[in-house]
Amino acid sequence: MFGTQLIDDYARQIADEKQASVLNGSAAGTEKRYQVLHQDYAQPDALRRLAGSIKDHTLHHLGDYLTQAEHSLTQRGVHVHFAETDEDARQTILTILQQHQVSRLTKSKSMAAEEIHLNPFLIDNGVECLESDLGEFIIQLDDDIPSHIVKPIIHKNRRGIANSFLREGVAEDYNDDPQTITRRARVFLRKKYMDAQACITGANFLCADSGRLVIVTNEGNSRFGMAPAPLHIALVGIEKLIPGEADLAVFLNLLGRSATGQQLTVYTEFINGPRSASQPDGPEQMHVVFLDNGRSSVLASNCREILRCIRCGACQNVCPIYRQASGHAYRSPYGGPIGAVLSPLLFGDRFPEFADLPKASTLCGACNEVCPVNIPIPDLLLRLRDKAKREAVPSPAAIPMAPFALLATSPNLWRSAMSMSKAMNHLPLDVAPIKPLQDWLGQRTLPPSKGGDFRKWMKTRRKPQH
């Protein structure tokens, strides 16, 4: 289900065109976020800290808020389910669909659904499951996986998309004009909406006090999906809860700005439950499936802050590793700094090789600076590196730190090494003592060593006159 190639290898082999798309897409997102946040708020940092503390409070009382949300949802006529594992969630959803004899549905974008590989499962079980978000629709056409939380096709360009439309019969001729691509997708999808027997969505927030589900999209695709479908199933990670509707003022203002540099995402939908007798359209039945899938363990760990995440993608946009390597390099639906923390925590028991992801960081701190819920991502990465070391998880990408530690903690050895280090500039990489470093050095350009000059300078420098 997940890829196996190490980040270093993936980054080295990534096509130039793909890398340019990721670099340009993420740089544009970062610039817009900065402008809109700083033009609208004198102290955006204070707002980030407030959002982080609301999320922390919710996580601290998550059991209580889940009970409250279950009660509020039930009062609204919503059926509530709890899924402990990905398998439970898939089976729960399939059972509901089978009870309603659903063979065709539309689905709006949901990272939780990506996480549990819902689409292939439903398709294998005879349910036509069509992605309605434009980016996800293109991903589905190409049998690809998303490479960004908010912009799933950040790694693609319009020429590739036009070719996919032609190949898959969405268009009869090649046209890479972005407006034409969008119009063609719209025409194709609208017929499918009208024909669907159910709609699956995720949720950006779920208010425990009211049981109201909040979904934001820029294309309105989830409301298109919900309006004609008689059945709505929302798959909701348990960390999506917020205490009350008043908190939405904080989160909605931060989410749009952090994700796409918009003051507000174009469509913000408040879902009150199944349609009432007075409403002309909307689902007659609604289900919420709360997904745990490892979140309770994360909550009990020393990395619980990661559950504050509101999936804005801002940390991906600023990360120098993500920008070079793309989301696919992280081998899970969650790429970039959020993925480097979340993937080993959520999937590490089944995929211990994810323990190498926390090393894919320069620890520059940019991810923490932009995070709208103030997650200390660099600290969490260090805690996970420490955990991997203590658990002795083998990592082929590991730098041999033991010899360095020996050098760095012994002044005499360090001094001798420095005085000899200029010789390194002339050594071929395949000589015996350097051979273990060959792979590592082969991917990095180190500046020429000037070893020993600082000590010489210290000895000969003129003492300050008093």
Ligand code: SF4
């Ligand atoms: S960790 Fe923070 S910046 Fe990254 S996706 Fe989550 S909320 Fe956004």
